[in-house]
Amino acid sequence: MAKRKQKTPGPRYVGKVVETSVVRFDSDVFIKDLPAKGSAGDLLVDDAGQIKKRTVADLKGDLSLAKADVGLGNAENKSSATIRGEIVEGNVPTLNQNTTGNAATATNLTASTSTAVGLGTIELGHASDTTIARSAAGKVTIEGAPIQTTQMSMTHHHFFMNSSSNTVDFFFPYNNLNEASSLSQYYTRTIAPYSGRIVRVLVRPSAGLGTACKLQFHKITDTTLNFGTAVEEVTSIDLNTAETSVRTSFSSATFNAGDVVNVSLIKSSTATANIQAVIVWEYTI
Numbered sequence: 001m002a003k004r005k006q007k008t009p010g011p012r013y014v015g016k017v018v019e020t021s022v023v024r025f026d027s028d029v030f031i032k033d034l035p036a037k038g039s040a041g042d043l044l045v046d047d048a049g050q051i052k053k054r055t056v057a058d059l060k061g062d063l064s065l066a067k068a069d070v071g072l073g074n075a076e077n078k079s080s081a082t083i084r085g086e087i088v089e090g091n092v093p094t095l096n097q098n099t100t101g102n103a104a105t106a107t108n109l110t111a112s113t114s115t116a117v118g119l120g121t122i123e124l125g126h127a128s129d130t131t132i133a134r135s136a137a138g139k140v141t142i143e144g145a146p147i148q149t150t151q152m153s154m155t156h157h158h159f160f161m162n163s164s165s166n167t168v169d170f171f172f173p174y175n176n177l178n179e180a181s182s183l184s185q186y187y188t189r190t191i192a193p194y195s196g197r198i199v200r201v202l203v204r205p206s207a208g209l210g211t212a213c214k215l216q217f218h219k220i221t222d223t224t225l226n227f228g229t230a231v232e233e234v235t236s237i238d239l240n241t242a243e244t245s246v247r248t249s250f251s252s253a254t255f256n257a258g259d260v261v262n263v264s265l266i267k268s269s270t271a272t273a274n275i276q277a278v279i280v281w282e283y284t285i
Helices: 056-063 080-086
Strands: 038-039 043-045 052-055 121-124 130-136 139-142 145-147 151-160 197-205 214-222 232-239 244-246 261-267 275-282
Touching: 197 214, 197 261, 232 244, 261 275
Parallel strands: none
Antiparallel strands: 038 043, 043 052, 121 130, 130 139, 139 145, 151 275, 197 244, 197 275, 214 232, 214 261
């Protein structure tokens, strides 16, 4: 009697069979001869062929970008100063700007250790239109005319100088027709409303008073009655030509708000004359 062939354990398939099942493994699973590692969903296959669940570190690896991907290949581990130094003109795009102006107006740019830019002049519109320029320390002009940051004021003094003395101080009067040599006369003084200085003095005598006359600036503070014999400033003036206006200035005739001030004249001859005089005051408002 022929032996019956024993069946091989396991499933047998006839034709096309589709199996749907869940397979559980108690240990690690490896795939042999995998062409390359990769990942799908939450799973990945490492270089050894082992199937694993992707960790946070693996996810970060998937999301990492190379420096070249974001155009920062030269920026790693460099200070901001170094990066700024590596930026060249080619890195900056050309802006849509109006370039029809004349750059010649900026030729006086100077080096500066602050954020200020030094300009000799500023041309508004055209060089022949409006020019703003620096004329001196703290002084600016527009087309040569000064922009006043201080207040200018003039006082006018008309009086008869009837003394023949050429050694006595004769104070310019306020609201009076005669000079006075008194150091405490009320009409030979005025109060400074602001701090400032005397810019200039103009004198016009009706007769020659000498070539070596002196103008003197006087100043006193609160609680003081007399000008005193000490003067603040002296300047020489030639008043020897009749009916001629002569202009002079003090080097430092300054005062503070509330000071009592005035100017006096000492002749260098014994002549008498009618005097017209103007004092130009500059106040810092």
